[in-house]
Amino acid sequence: MKNHDPHLDEYARARLAYVTAGRPPLVLGPRHLADQRDAEPTDLGFDDDAGWSQEPQVHEPGAAHRPVLHRAGELARGHVKAIAAVLLAALVLTALVVQRSRPTTVPLEEVPVTLPTHAAAAPSVGASLATPSAAATPDHLKVHVLGAVVTPGVVRLRSGARVQDAVTAAGGLAGSAAIGELNLAAPVMDGDQVLIGTRRRPRGVVRHAGETAPAPLPSAAAGSAGASGGAVGGGVLDLNNATAEQLDTLPGVGPVTAQRILEWRTSHGRFSRVEELQEVDGIGPKTYANLSSHVRV
Secondary structure: OOOOOHHHHHHHHHHHHHHHOOOOOOOOOHHHHHHOOOOOHHHHOOOHHHOOOOOOOOOOOOHHHHHHHHHHHHHHHHHHHHHHHHHHHHHHHHHHHHHHHOOOOOOOOOOOOOOOHHHHOHHHHHHHHHHHHHOOOOOEEEEEEEEOEOOOEEEEEEOOOEHHHHHHHOOOEOOOEOOOOOOOOOEOOOOOEEEEOEOOOOOEEEEOOOOOOOOOOOOHHHHHHHHHHOEEOOOEEEOOOOOHHHHOOOOOOOHHHHHHHHHHHHHHOOOOOHHHHHHOOOOOHHHHHHHHHHEEO
16 A cells, blocks of 8 residues: 655645636646655745645635626626617507508598589479470371271371371271272371271371361251251251261161261261261161161262
8 A cells, every 4th residue: 555645635735726716737747746745845836824724725716707797797688678678669660550551441421412403493394394295396296087997086196107107096997997099108297187998988088287178077056057957858867967866867777876877977077978877887788778868968
């Protein structure tokens, strides 16, 4: 067993103290250690009077750097605060931008609309314009259609209408109608008269206003005159002037047939021949043979 060298122990402790204090370590080669093994402690560079103790002084690592670390910590905390402030400002700015970019709904105020006075009077203007159109104007014609049509009478046509339009407006041709040489494509004018003939007397006449018209229909006064003197020579009646009472006195003619004779005369304008009595409903060959000698035209 080797002998324990107290000087070597002291050297180890001294070296440990140097290293711990942050000083460069003592480097001694083996030869140096052998030469100094028997030397006194003072010969190694240690002074017992300088406060040497068997226990080396151990210094706290980094004690000399505490002010620097303290300042570094304060600087780091300052940086963190600055970064936090910048982030907070950026967040607030972003929120403001987003808030402003949202669409804003602005309620619309109701604006009262006041119509001008002349607009309210528009209906009356329209009414005044409609009044002339109701009467006969250049745009509308009134034509009298009579004879063998379904609905004899005055019809209202547009300007430029033809005879065919007038006949159609009167309900069309009757079953006994025969227009002869009537030109259905001829134009009609306001106040014209269109007469449609029958199979017994085919004809078709368009009379313009002012031209010679058929004999006028008997009025009440004419009927009275006919009643007092309608019979001519042996009680012969004029079919164009006889009244319903006079016609009722004819053989085979009653009140109904007498009225039909008047209706036929009204729709056709007048009787042109006695034979036209056969076109009246209710007058057949036998009745016509009995009364033909008692009437004239």
